Amino acid sequence: MGTYRSKIVILILLIISFVTYSILLYESDSKQSAPPNKLAQKGRVLWQEKNCTACHQLYGLGGHLGPDLTNVYERRSEDYIKSILHTGTVVMPDFKLNEQEIEEFVEFFKYINSTGNADPKSYKKHLDGTISQ
Amino acid sequence: MEQFRSNRDYTIIFIKAGLLFLLSTLLFGLLGALEYVIPGFLKDVFTFEKIRPLHVSSAIFWILTCAIGGVLFYVREEHNGIFKLPNFPKIIFFILAITFSSILVSYIFGIFGGREYWEFDPIFTIPISIGWGLFIYAFITNMKTLKNQPVYIWMWFTGAVFFLFTYLESNSWILPQIRNNLVKDMTIQWKSYGSLVGAWNQLIYGTSIYLMDKIAGDKKYSFSKIAFALYFLGVFNLMFNWGHHVYLLPTHAYVKHIGYLVSMTELVLFGRIIYLWRSSLSTAKRNFHIVPFKFLFAADVWVFLTLALAILMSIPVLNLYMHGTHIIVGHTMGATIGINTMLLLAFAYDIIGFRKNDSKKIYYGYWTINLSLIIFWISLIVAGVMKAYYQFNMPEMSYGVMINQLWPWFLLFLTSGICMIIGFVLVIFPLFKNKN
Numbered sequence: 001m002g003t004y005r006s007k008i009v010i011l012i013l014l015i016i017s018f019v020t021y022s023i024l025l026y027e028s029d030s031k032q033s034a035p036p037n038k039l040a041q042k043g044r045v046l047w048q049e050k051n052c053t054a055c056h057q058l059y060g061l062g063g064h065l066g067p068d069l070t071n072v073y074e075r076r077s078e079d080y081i082k083s084i085l086h087t088g089t090v091v092m093p094d095f096k097l098n099e100q101e102i103e104e105f106v107e108f109f110k111y112i113n114s115t116g117n118a119d120p121k122s123y124k125k126h127l128d129g130t131i132s133q
Numbered sequence: 134m135e136q137f138r139s140n141r142d143y144t145i146i147f148i149k150a151g152l153l154f155l156l157s158t159l160l161f162g163l164l165g166a167l168e169y170v171i172p173g174f175l176k177d178v179f180t181f182e183k184i185r186p187l188h189v190s191s192a193i194f195w196i197l198t199c200a201i202g203g204v205l206f207y208v209r210e211e212h213n214g215i216f217k218l219p220n221f222p223k224i225i226f227f228i229l230a231i232t233f234s235s236i237l238v239s240y241i242f243g244i245f246g247g248r249e250y251w252e253f254d255p256i257f258t259i260p261i262s263i264g265w266g267l268f269i270y271a272f273i274t275n276m277k278t279l280k281n282q283p284v285y286i287w288m289w290f291t292g293a294v295f296f297l298f299t300y301l302e303s304n305s306w307i308l309p310q311i312r313n314n315l316v317k318d319m320t321i322q323w324k325s326y327g328s329l330v331g332a333w334n335q336l337i338y339g340t341s342i343y344l345m346d347k348i349a350g351d352k353k354y355s356f357s358k359i360a361f362a363l364y365f366l367g368v369f370n371l372m373f374n375w376g377h378h379v380y381l382l383p384t385h386a387y388v389k390h391i392g393y394l395v396s397m398t399e400l401v402l403f404g405r406i407i408y409l410w411r412s413s414l415s416t417a418k419r420n421f422h423i424v425p426f427k428f429l430f431a432a433d434v435w436v437f438l439t440l441a442l443a444i445l446m447s448i449p450v451l452n453l454y455m456h457g458t459h460i461i462v463g464h465t466m467g468a469t470i471g472i473n474t475m476l477l478l479a480f481a482y483d484i485i486g487f488r489k490n491d492s493k494k495i496y497y498g499y500w501t502i503n504l505s506l507i508i509f510w511i512s513l514i515v516a517g518v519m520k521a522y523y524q525f526n527m528p529e530m531s532y533g534v535m536i537n538q539l540w541p542w543f544l545l546f547l548t549s550g551i552c553m554i555i556g557f558v559l560v561i562f563p564l565f566k567n568k569n
């Protein structure tokens with residue numbers, strides 16, 4: 001580790017592994033049952049434009065003032081989701097969404113739900129510390 | 134030396150601007166915590182979807198601005214006051230300061246890109262990348278080579294370059310091929326975030342090693358084998374440990390296994406801290422009267438606590454319980470306040486200095502921050518543990534009822550947060566006074 005040469009070699013090896021790993025990830029597609037349709041894609045953009053992630057999580061990642069919404073489509077009825085989006089709640093603001101936008105959100109939730117299950121209880125725990133579904 | 138400490142020194146202006154972002158972090162943190170304690174507080178005027186990005190982005194801007202200012206200042210100090218491309222600090226400052234401030238204003242108007250941490254419109258990526266690119270260019274022009282350089286130069290170099298790469302990578306959602314596959318998008322998003330935080334830590338830890346050498350009066354450590362071994366361990370983790378963010382995402386299993394295995398190498402750091410604690414303590418006793426050292430020491434203690442929690446969080450079985458709870462918030466703020474902010478304040482005090490008659494204020498401020506941070510940290514962890522318990526054992530409990538149960542801990546979080554803000558104010562204001 002002492003010489004300049006060995007340090008540079010280690011750094012370059014690390015960089016090469018990192019780049020290889022990155023390319024691998026970019027190339028390999030995560031499986032999904034179906035890609036999002038047009039409405040869901042719009043819902044996705046709206047999700048970001050309204051910054052819903054400040055309070056909500058998807059797969060446990062996001063802000064922490066509201067619940068995780070990965071499987072809200074399965075947990076709740078469409079009507080329930082629509083009515084919450086119409087009015088907001090004590091904490092959640094009313095975003096004054098129109099019917100079209102509400103449809104887009106519902107489609108987006110339907111799509112997310114199809115990508116997997118984020119309920120921590122659905123995982124099996126293994127002795128080596130890993131988990132699987 | 135004196136001429137560089139004049140009002141026109143942009144490395145110092147960087148640090149003072151950073152301190153203003155820190156004040157903004159505190160203001161919006163306070164408003165955010167109030168929304169936790171008083172449900173619906175300010176709901177119709179200034180909602181959490183604005184306050185959270187204002188808080189979190191301000192925190193990131195404080196970290197980045199002060200980190201760059203520190204690196205530029207010390208690079209020049211290392212070259213006996215000579216900085217090639219002398220106009221660059223000013224140019225970089227204006228590009229980044231204007232961009233960062235515009236981002237905060239854009240949030241107030243409700244304009245979002247809506248990604249965690251970088252919640253601003255992706256158009257701002259252009260000036261940020263230009264400013265950062267100039268920073269890298271100025272750094273390389275001044276350093277020229279890595280040959281025979283101490284470890285902190287390697288760290289600054291790695292941090293600066295990787296930051297730009299991973300920041301650009303975090304924008305990959307703009308491409309429809311990525312955006313239209315949620316799981317792939319989130320995998321790459323958290324890959325980039327993991328490395329990004331690692332990159333700014335390289336900048337900041339590098340500077341802290343520089344400063345420690347300066348206080349100790351020799352550079353033995355910076356050229357030592359152990360320093361380089363730890364540096365490579367850091368880079369290795371920066372590149373490959375991010376899988377621990379996405380254990381619950383249905384992404385490739387190998388991502389999670391690599392993340393788990395690599396994260397466990399951090400046990401080496403943890404073991405080393407325990408092994409060295411006696412000698413660390415005696416160094417601390419010797420130097421504790423030096424203000425920048427005080428902050429370096431606080432950061433050491435927080436490294437220990439944060440690392441312990443981080444290692445636990447990196448074990449998938451435990452992560453399963455902690456994921457999506459306030460334990461994560463406690464961890465993130467513990468690290469950005471306890472480690473990053475303490476180190477940055479050490480640099481600020483070393484670079485700017487203070488008036489003798491402010492010593493008492495700094496002393497009380499320092500202890501107020503650190504004692505309240507412990508309570509702040511614990512309150513979030515307890516709230517998180519309770520949430521995890523309810524999630525696993527009382528799945529029928531509604532979200533609202535669950536949050537009600539956590540309320541006392543949120544109140545403690547708010548109260549300790551307010552005390553911490555008072556501590557910060559005591560510590561920050563002496564840095565804005567004229568030294569003469």
Ligand code: HEM
Nearest residue numbers: 063064065162163165166192461462465469470474550551
């Ligand atoms: C130097 C000071 C601070 C820094 C650097 C900082 C940094 C951060 C960061 C990085 C996050 C994101 C956490 C995550 O995503 O897990 C965050 C969240 C938050 N912080 Fe701070 N913070 C600071 C001080 C404060 C103070 C004093 C308060 C309260 C009085 C506060 C209240 C909050 C709240 C309410 C959240 C949102 C949690 C959520 O719902 O996700 N922060 N902070």
